[in-house]
Amino acid sequence: MKHVDLLRALGLAFVFSGSAGAGTAQEAAPPLQAQAEEIIARTSGDWSVVAWSITQEEPLFYINGSTPLVPASNNKIFTAIWALDELGPDYRFETDLLTVGPIEDGVLQGDVIIRGSGDPSFGYPPHFKGGVFVEDPMTPLRKMAEGLAAEGVRVVAGGVVGDPTIFDAILVGPSWPNDTGAGAAQYAPRVSGLPFQRNMVWVEVTAPDNGDPPLVQLDPPVEAIPVVGNLQLGGGRALAVREPNQDTIRVRGSVNGRGPHRFGVGVADPALLTADALRHALVEAGIEVRGGARIGETPEGAKVVHRHVSIPVAMMIPLLSRHSDNFFAEHLWKAAAASAIGVGSYPRGGPASALHFIAKAHVPAGQLYQFDGSGLSNYSRASAHALVQALVYADHQLYSELWHDALAVAGERGGTLARLYRNTPAEGNLHAKTGYIRGVRTLSGYVTAKNGELIAFSFLYNGGNTGGARGAQEELGVLLAEYLSVERSVDPSGDAGDPLR
CATH class of the missing domain: 3.40.710.10 (DD-peptidase/beta-lactamase superfamily)
Structure with a gap:
């Protein structure tokens, strides 16, 4: 050129x-x-x-x-x-499962770590972009749980640590529009070095047959994301919102029919969501996890147990x-x-x-x-x-x-x-x-x-x-x-009046 x-x-x-x-x-x-x-x-x-x-x-x-x-x-x-x-077009992001500490009689004497490289496709909801993402968002985390079980781990004495430090701690872009809700909106969730499921949770509302108040649960069923429900049966509409500077998701309004009614909300701390979703996958696989989910850095000497690679760029x-x-x-x-x-x-x-x-x-x-x-x-x-x-x-x-x-x-x-x-x-x-x-x-x-x-x-x-x-x-x-070219007369030297030289 x-x-x-x-x-x-x-x-x-x-x-x-x-x-x-x-x-x-x-x-x-x-x-x-x-x-x-x-x-x-x-x-x-x-x-x-x-x-x-x-x-x-x-x-x-x-x-x-x-x-x-x-x-x-x-x-x-x-x-x-x-x-x-x-x-590069062929580059694939890596998300690693690591362990810290020895494994003694099936007990990991330390933490499990999930370390991200900023993979936006990790656990991406398949219905957002059909034809590319066909798996259940929990699939890569379940494979990590299988990898840990294959190491002979039945109990994690510590907790699950999410490491997003490949990116800085600024999770929302400068001067984003107000309607993004500082990353609560589906069209502009927060940005993390350890993303999962578009950095969103799905709030599911179901109305019981017996007339009891509607039930609220999260998908995935994580515990680290606070949810407060104030719902009634009847007409109108329901909303699930997170205020820009809060981590609590509040569900309010009224719902008709059994449902489930689903609302997507961007979370305040995506890496914590990822770590807690992994904790759920481990428990689901029969692995006891004695500690909770938290954010931290990967210490030296941590052992890679499983590596997930993304679709190419x-x-x-x-x-x-x-x-x-x-x-x-x-x-x-x-x-x-x-x-x-x-x-x-x-x-x-x-x-x-x-x-x-x-x-x-x-x-x-x-x-x-x-x-x-x-x-x-x-x-x-x-x-x-x-x-x-x-x-x-x-x-x-x-x-x-x-x-x-x-x-x-x-x-x-x-x-x-x-x-x-x-x-x-x-x-x-x-x-x-x-x-x-x-x-x-x-x-x-x-x-x-x-x-x-x-x-x-x-x-x-x-x-x-x-x-x-x-x-x-x-x-x-x-x-x-519609353009059809004509003879042009442009000064070939390009010297006169050129403000970019």
């Missing part, structure tokens, strides 16, 4: 982005500049918009391309590419790209940070990812900063230029086919673009990552023009009219899909 040519051409195009028609007679504007400016002018707000022909290595339009805006879930583009670069990328799964995005981002700098850290991960893309994809300094992996944080910033640089870079990597296939496809079921671009030349062609949080609407990806050119694009909008922005982004996508 000719990185210098890309920077020069986009820098030249920048001359035309200050205002419509700002170029000189010697400097021809990119061919779709005027049409793109007209489209976005109808929606007030802040725009950063770039389209780049990968085939011709030339810009098609460039409007405020170097202006960093809130990217929302377009942030996941950087996360996915960083994970593919740093971890290649199978996880579509979950954060096509399905925009925040849970996978956050864990893959922190895992990439752990690989790069030794710990999965929100404060240290942002600079590490920025340096990665500056070095690898030649993203201009100051045009990318990730405060989290998903884009839920409205502190994160990226320019359309930075996103296009990353997209062009990914297209030239060995994992290019995997990456393209992982993105949502316009008009196709099973992704975030299912309802967009229908009955247009972009349908079944444009494939991209969507993004939305309050006041933000973004779309970045690829489309093939009528003449066969592969185009990388990024349409970022911050403002109060996200509905209008969505319509404008559809128009821009169709504009690119």
Whole structure:
């Protein structure tokens, strides 16, 4: 890839982005500049918009391309590419069962430890993403219990320790939206180095036949998660909630029928959930555990008894790209940070990812900063230029086919673009990552023009009219899909007016 040519051409195009028609007679504007400016002018707000022909290595339009805006879930583009670069498509997370102390007459004279590496697929609920996760979430923990029993252990004199220290202790991303409930919401659970079952528990409510008050239990039936029920029989609705700064789940309201009625709630301390779920699996397997579940670090000399390996990263990328799964995005981002700098850290991960893309994809300094992996944080910033640089870079990597296939496809079921671009030349062609949080609407990806050119694009909008922005982004996508190239006249030296050199 000719990185210098890309920077020069986009820098030249920048001359035309200050205002419509700002170029000189010697400097021809990119061919779709005027049409793109007209489209976005109808929606007030802040725009950063770039389209780049990968085939011709030339810009098609460039409007405020170097202006960093809130990217929302377009942030996941950087996360996915960083994970593919740093971890690799074939990388598999490891979750270990370890023992501390000798085994004497079937009694382990110490603790059992479960140590994580941030595997978001560990015990993942199969009904969330059909076709990938087919096992009961407890299956990997039951296999660990079988492994411990095979060592001759019938009693654990200590307790079960969960070790999440591959990641830092910050479990919620900076400035996540209020409706995440600080990790209580299903769409944005907390982030841990020792995740399990999407870091959620299921609250099941059943109404007995004899008219007694409804029964409340957890799935899995862990003891470390406090639950308080205040339910009645009858009409209305029931809720299971956890306040942002509390660990107790409160169930209130009323239920009709026997049920069970199920409510998913993100837990306050995912590693404690994992450790207690393992404790339940051990007891279920006939192993007595005399201590409780707690959080701690793995001591030196601990013996690995069983190792669970995850599905490969290649199978996880579509979950954060096509399905925009925040849970996978956050864990893959922190895992990439752990690989790069030794710990999965929100404060240290942002600079590490920025340096990665500056070095690898030649993203201009100051045009990318990730405060989290998903884009839920409205502190994160990226320019359309930075996103296009990353997209062009990914297209030239060995994992290019995997990456393209992982993105949502316009008009196709099973992704975030299912309802967009229908009955247009972009349908079944444009494939991209969507993004939305309050006041933000973004779309970045690829489309093939009528003449066969592969185009990388990024349409970022911050403002109060996200509905209008969505319509404008559809128009821009169709504009690119319908494009037939013409003779371009771009200064080959790229020296004049280049702000990026």
